[in-house]
Amino acid sequence: MNKEQDWPLYEIFIRAKSGLDHKHVGSVHATDAAMALEHARDLYTRRQEGVSIWAVRSADIVASDPAESDAFFEPARDKIYRHPTFYDIPDEVKTL
Amino acid sequence: MYTQGLDSLGKDCLRDETRDGAALESRFQARVDAEEKIEAKDWMPEAYRRTLIRQISQHAHSEVVGMLPEGNWITRAPSLKRKTILIAKVQDEGGHGAYLYSAAETLGVARAELVDQLLAGKAKYSSIFNYPTPTWADVGAIGWLVDGAAIMNQIPLCRCSYGPYARAMVRICKEESFHQRQGYEIMLTLARGTEAQRAMAQAALDRWWWPSLMMFGPTDTDSKHGAQSMRWKIKRFSNDELRQKFVDTTVPQADYLGLGVPDPELAWDEAAQHYRFGPIDWSEFERVLAGHGPCNRERMEARCKAHEEGRWVREAAAAWAAKRSAVAMQAA
Numbered sequence A: 001m002n003k004e005q006d007w008p009l010y011e012i013f014i015r016a017k018s019g020l021d022h023k024h025v026g027s028v029h030a031t032d033a034a035m036a037l038e039h040a041r042d043l044y045t046r047r048q049e050g051v052s053i054w055a056v057r058s059a060d061i062v063a064s065d066p067a068e069s070d071a072f073f074e075p076a077r078d079k080i081y082r083h084p085t086f087y088d089i090p091d092e093v094k095t096l
Numbered sequence B: 001m002y003t004q005g006l007d008s009l010g011k012d013c014l015r016d017e018t019r020d021g022a023a024l025e026s027r028f029q030a031r032v033d034a035e036e037k038i039e040a041k042d043w044m045p046e047a048y049r050r051t052l053i054r055q056i057s058q059h060a061h062s063e064v065v066g067m068l069p070e071g072n073w074i075t076r077a078p079s080l081k082r083k084t085i086l087i088a089k090v091q092d093e094g095g096h097g098a099y100l101y102s103a104a105e106t107l108g109v110a111r112a113e114l115v116d117q118l119l120a121g122k123a124k125y126s127s128i129f130n131y132p133t134p135t136w137a138d139v140g141a142i143g144w145l146v147d148g149a150a151i152m153n154q155i156p157l158c159r160c161s162y163g164p165y166a167r168a169m170v171r172i173c174k175e176e177s178f179h180q181r182q183g184y185e186i187m188l189t190l191a192r193g194t195e196a197q198r199a200m201a202q203a204a205l206d207r208w209w210w211p212s213l214m215m216f217g218p219t220d221t222d223s224k225h226g227a228q229s230m231r232w233k234i235k236r237f238s239n240d241e242l243r244q245k246f247v248d249t250t251v252p253q254a255d256y257l258g259l260g261v262p263d264p265e266l267a268w269d270e271a272a273q274h275y276r277f278g279p280i281d282w283s284e285f286e287r288v289l290a291g292h293g294p295c296n297r298e299r300m301e302a303r304c305k306a307h308e309e310g311r312w313v314r315e316a317a318a319a320w321a322a323k324r325s326a327v328a329m330q331a332a
């Protein structure tokens, strides 16, 4: 058996219905973008789970590094004043 | 799942030996203990990665090989309705294989490599698919019992510590219920039919009962690495717990059909609120797993043949894509 190479990998994102964000659902292998969409349709929307599909070459995705995530997300950690609960407002004051 | 605890039959688990590794490993275990999900690029012990690759790929192979026993009946389904249902069911199983290969790939293994392992006979898949489907009733029994056992195994996997596997399992579990219900409906139709149809249903139950119980894997006392998988929260219940649960839910379903479970020792234990069942023939399980079941060779031949006969399609698609991108490059 001679070894076959996998076709390029595409990450698949599906919008379940209009008004919702596309959500990552998995991946498919395909020779090109058109085939990626068809495979994604056959694989991930057999029961009308989507009205729109995005396919992105996995190799083209830029991701933050989980090993660095402490440092990477550190700037937001001490800024609790960005949350509404940081502020003391008397109970008598309504709709604030 | 169809992996029937096969993961526990594989290589022993290794520990990272460096002190650094030990610190990383204890942080990893703390995350698992806190029910945090582990994601693809997160640090994980090598043994955890290997265990998952083995389990997920065996599971994927099982879904793919699992298309064969039922596919055998697509052209001979008794009505157009049953035929379209069966096609949809078999197509789902192919889809389950694809979801799972996709999850396995997030661990850094190529899908082609996993498929090669299967075709070369080096990978395991669930022993259940090495049994024949001589009658239409077998299609009903598979949906009811085999998919039923799979559901029992798969529901806890939806909470598996590895995120991509857990998410694939959620998707799969949503589809399995249809599989089990259509199978039971076939059995119900036969059980309410003629004497010959009832006999056919009973014979299928007789064939599939014990192999279905074996799907849960070796008994806990013989399952070597079950404890590690539990600690890693890959597994949530032991093989015997799941098997018991399956028996408890399935026996009343058989009663409703008016069919008999082929186990003279089967009895309701009022005190324990469980069915007690007779001993499983583990030598049969080992034999089938080792490649000597009724259809092991046939299944692998069919799989290899399909792969070879599809080769020209894959090559043509790749050639077409290469040509198109060359044309696009020239135009640019």
Ligand SMILES: [Fe+2]
Pocket (backbone or CB within 6 Å): B063, B092, B093, B096, B150, B172
């Ligand atoms: Fe399945």
Ligand SMILES: [Fe+2]
Pocket (backbone or CB within 6 Å): B093, B147, B150, B176, B179
């Ligand atoms: Fe299924």
